[in-house]
Amino acid sequence: MNGFEINKILGATTGTLAVFLAIHIVADGVFGASGHHGEKPKLAYSLAIEKKGGEKKEATPLPVLLASADAAKGKRLFGACAACHNIEKGAGPSTGPELHGVIGRDIASKGDFSYAGLAEKKSEKWTWENMDAFLANPKKWAPGTAMALKTRKPEDRAAIMVYLNTQSDTPIELPKVAAAEKPAEAEKPAE
Numbered sequence: 001m002n003g004f005e006i007n008k009i010l011g012a013t014t015g016t017l018a019v020f021l022a023i024h025i026v027a028d029g030v031f032g033a034s035g036h037h038g039e040k041p042k043l044a045y046s047l048a049i050e051k052k053g054g055e056k057k058e059a060t061p062l063p064v065l066l067a068s069a070d071a072a073k074g075k076r077l078f079g080a081c082a083a084c085h086n087i088e089k090g091a092g093p094s095t096g097p098e099l100h101g102v103i104g105r106d107i108a109s110k111g112d113f114s115y116a117g118l119a120e121k122k123s124e125k126w127t128w129e130n131m132d133a134f135l136a137n138p139k140k141w142a143p144g145t146a147m148a149l150k151t152r153k154p155e156d157r158a159a160i161m162v163y164l165n166t167q168s169d170t171p172i173e174l175p176k177v178a179a180a181e182k183p184a185e186a187e188k189p190a191e
């Protein structure tokens, strides 16, 4: 091995080392530092959102939401539900029970479907309030239920419910909007 060769080997090693160092620095920048610091703001961000949601005390009352709900929008939103539910009368169960006429009917009352968590609620009806609570968080309202999909926005739930009520032989009345809840411009003389 002559001096030239040793130089070559040293050169190659130093080169490799330099590349390795460069990769290490870049990796540190990408995965190390930014990875660790990136997590905290993300956490704080999601916490802030939740807190904001939890603080929403002056939420629009359900009767007001329903009174202004858009059934056409509800029909569109029902697309996500249609993956598991038939809505046409007599179409029968799919992954979930048929939903024709579900608003106002007894909970878990379809004989051709075997209910999970909802069976516990059999003695109750699908009132507007019950449906709103169920759709907002099925597993919370009916522990053990096989339905997981949450509809988080109150306006979206109202739209879906108003649409469901149109898919019925016996639609039920919308809840009365209490005078105190009425927006001033929507004030109507008492019937």
Ligand code: HEC
Pocket: 077, 078, 080, 081, 082, 083, 084, 085, 095, 096, 097, 098, 099, 102, 106, 107, 108, 109, 110, 114, 115, 116, 117, 118, 119, 135, 142, 144, 145, 146, 147, 148, 149, 151, 160
């Ligand atoms: C991944 C499948 C799936 C999706 C998506 C789904 N559901 Fe369900 N749903 C179910 C199952 C399963 C049940 C029965 C739950 C039980 O037995 O506890 C159910 C039950 C129900 C019931 C009770 C019916 C009854 O006979 O008492 C209603 C109402 C309902 N779903 C509405 C909806 C709406 C509205 C959506 C869309 C926002 C939706 N579901 C999306 C699977 C689904």
